[in-house]
Amino acid sequence: MMSLTIGGRLGADPTMGDAGGTAVCNFSVAVDGWDPKAREKMTTWVRVAVFGKRAESLQNLLTKGSSVMCAGEARLTEYKGKQYLELTANAVTLMGSKPADAPPARKAPAKRDEPEEPPF
Numbered sequence: 001m002m003s004l005t006i007g008g009r010l011g012a013d014p015t016m017g018d019a020g021g022t023a024v025c026n027f028s029v030a031v032d033g034w035d036p037k038a039r040e041k042m043t044t045w046v047r048v049a050v051f052g053k054r055a056e057s058l059q060n061l062l063t064k065g066s067s068v069m070c071a072g073e074a075r076l077t078e079y080k081g082k083q084y085l086e087l088t089a090n091a092v093t094l095m096g097s098k099p100a101d102a103p104p105a106r107k108a109p110a111k112r113d114e115p116e117e118p119p120f
Contacts, residue, residue, distance in 0.1 A: 004074035004087060006031050006046055007095070010066045016059050025055035027062060029070060046070075047086045058092060067095035 006029060014027035026049050035042040048070050050058055062068070072089035 001073040001075055003071070005069065005071040006087065007069040008032065008046070008067070010062055010064055010068065011045065013064050014059060014062045016055070019051070022051050023053075023055040025050045025058045025062075029068060044085065046074075047084060048072075048089050048092075049086070050089045050092060054092065061094060069093040069095060 008029040008031040011028045011030050014025050017024040017026060026047070029046045029048055031044045031046060033042050033044060034040075069092070070087055070089040071091040072087050074085060074087045077084050077086055
């Protein structure tokens with residue numbers, strides 16, 4: 001296996017599963033890059049699995065379009081003649097931007113009326 005760190009956006013909402021009594025959160029991340037031969041933008045899809053308590057926490061935080069950075073052990077698998085990159089993540093970082101259809105952030109509390117200058 002090889003260690004890999006990727007950054008990208010979720011292609012769909014994550015799904016939860018169970019592997020022998022351990023929670024598993026699965027999601028796909030679109031990683032944008034550049035194909036120098038074709039001279040065009042390309043997208044590589046990476047299947048990510050997160051296990052345990054981290055998986056349970058991420059279920060409520062991740063949605064389609066969320067920007068994430070994931071690090072862990074990667075492997076190439078083959079299915080019906082196609083190769084897939086899979087990552088078992090031991091670290092997932094939520095990046096700053098939100099999907100366009102995310103609910104608006106809460107407004108900051110109103111400022112108290114305070115004098116502009118200290119009273120002395």
